[in-house]
Amino acid sequence: MKKVVKFGGSSLASAKQFMKVGEIIKSDSARKYVVPSAPGKRDKKDTKVTDMLYGCYALAEADKNYAKELKAIKERYNEIIKGLNLDMTLDEEFKVIDKDFAAKAGSDYAASRGEFLNGKIMAKYLGFEFVDAAEVIFFKADGSFDAEKTNEVLGERLGKTDNAVVPGFYGSLPDGKVKTFSRGGSDITGSIVARAARVDVYENWTDVSGFLVADPRIIDKPAGIETITYKELRELSYMGASVLHEDAIFPVRMEGIPINIRNTNAPEDPGTWIVESTCQKSKYTITGIAGKKGFCSVNIEKAKMNSEIGFGRKVLQVFEDNGISFEHMPSGIDTMTIFVHQDEFMDKEQQVVSGIHRLGRPDSIDIEADLALIAVVGRGMKSTRGTAGRIFSALAHAEVNVKMIDQGSSELNIIIGVANNDFETAIKAIYDIFVTTRI
Numbered sequence: 001m002k003k004v005v006k007f008g009g010s011s012l013a014s015a016k017q018f019m020k021v022g023e024i025i026k027s028d029s030a031r032k033y034v035v036p037s038a039p040g041k042r043d044k045k046d047t048k049v050t051d052m053l054y055g056c057y058a059l060a061e062a063d064k065n066y067a068k069e070l071k072a073i074k075e076r077y078n079e080i081i082k083g084l085n086l087d088m089t090l091d092e093e094f095k096v097i098d099k100d101f102a103a104k105a106g107s108d109y110a111a112s113r114g115e116f117l118n119g120k121i122m123a124k125y126l127g128f129e130f131v132d133a134a135e136v137i138f139f140k141a142d143g144s145f146d147a148e149k150t151n152e153v154l155g156e157r158l159g160k161t162d163n164a165v166v167p168g169f170y171g172s173l174p175d176g177k178v179k180t181f182s183r184g185g186s187d188i189t190g191s192i193v194a195r196a197a198r199v200d201v202y203e204n205w206t207d208v209s210g211f212l213v214a215d216p217r218i219i220d221k222p223a224g225i226e227t228i229t230y231k232e233l234r235e236l237s238y239m240g241a242s243v244l245h246e247d248a249i250f251p252v253r254m255e256g257i258p259i260n261i262r263n264t265n266a267p268e269d270p271g272t273w274i275v276e277s278t279c280q281k282s283k284y285t286i287t288g289i290a291g292k293k294g295f296c297s298v299n300i301e302k303a304k305m306n307s308e309i310g311f312g313r314k315v316l317q318v319f320e321d322n323g324i325s326f327e328h329m330p331s332g333i334d335t336m337t338i339f340v341h342q343d344e345f346m347d348k349e350q351q352v353v354s355g356i357h358r359l360g361r362p363d364s365i366d367i368e369a370d371l372a373l374i375a376v377v378g379r380g381m382k383s384t385r386g387t388a389g390r391i392f393s394a395l396a397h398a399e400v401n402v403k404m405i406d407q408g409s410s411e412l413n414i415i416i417g418v419a420n421n422d423f424e425t426a427i428k429a430i431y432d433i434f435v436t437t438r439i
């Protein structure tokens with residue numbers, strides 16, 4: 001049995017947290033490869049080292065003095081080294097970083113040092129080999145991730161070592177420059193390492209005991225999710241559930257490796273299992289609810305739209321020409337609606353309206369703003385009658401007006417459009433009907 005274990009920033013924010021992580025790794029010899037984030041917040045008011053690095057580098061780039069800021073970063077690491085009683089210093093590393101900042105090595109390089117340095121400490125603490133991510137994780141010249149080259153080189157490298165620490169969040173471009181993934185990207189590194197090392201499980205350790213059925217900022221102490229499929233998770237994370245980076249499932253999914261989300265502060269909790277497929281039924285008919293505010297709908301009307309070949313293509317062409325992606329497209333007999341992100345759409349709305357008029361000659365176009373989309377996701381919905389009925393009667397009882405309904409062909413989710421103002425009420429109503437009352 002082999003496992004990759006990834007630890008998030010809050011799990012590595014202090015020496016005390018490092019010790020918990022050390023215990024977790026040592027308690028299971030299958031935990032062979034470790035992917036650390038940079039030190040996160042020690043308490044609510046604290047600053048993540050990654051943010052300190054971005055701030056410090058911004059000064060360097062503006063030719064301002066950044067010595068004080070760099071010293072504060074070094075102190076964060078020294079505090080950890082001292083607390084762990086390690087016989088090491090990062091003096092040499094910081095000299096190099098200082099030189100590179102002065103030479104304006106780039107903000108990606110700057111941010112990546114958070115994981116790089118934490119990886120050095122972690123490797124020393126565990127007695128594992130340190131493998132610099134810049135040597136084994138690759139991006140193409142256009143900035144996209146080079147999955148195949150990475151898998152080959154990283155797989156070969158890890159094949160030569162029983163235990164290694166690979167810092168998260170970054171890799172290198174063909175010219176050798178460091179590039180990072182988007183924020184929270186150490187989750188992606190963990191998944192890449194899991195694929196390359198062909199492990200049995202990718203454990204992702206964080207500060208919560210897995211995924212919750214709904215957002216705890218909306219629902220008080222929501223129920224947890226024991227098992228969720230990659231597809232369900234994809235829907236939920238796309239719609240805002242944020243425990244794991246939304247791109248982190250792709251590498252492990254290629255190999256069918258399960259992800260287990262665990263809590264560093266409650267290691268006995270089983271957490272959430274993310275799997276390809278399962279015969280385990282979820283506890284409730286639905287697996288989870290997530291949603292996002294800030295959409296608007298473009299409602300287009302044209303008599304006999306349905307019999308006009310090519311009308312839909314022309315409308316979508318206008319969105320494409322304006323560089324706007326659309327989220328949903330419910331349609332009626334003489335109507336079609338396009339849901340878009342309000343902030344992406346706002347600047348270009350009049351170009352879009354005139355573009356549709358020019359290409360499609362509709363009777364009217366009406367734009368409605370401040371809408372929210374809610375996704376009710378669950379593999380159990382396919383085999384359960386009445387799910388949609390329960391959702392909509394719950395919403396009616398809560399006096400929420402439903403603006404749009406879209407059930408994907410997979411029957412894995414139902415997407416509901418409501419006004420931004422009704423967002424929280426709608427989520428509460430749906431949660432209550434499936435989880436609290438569980439009828």
Ligand code: ASP
Pocket residue numbers: 008009037038048050051114168169182183184185186187
């Ligand atoms: N340290 C990076 C961030 O704060 C990456 C990560 O933690 O996954 O976004």
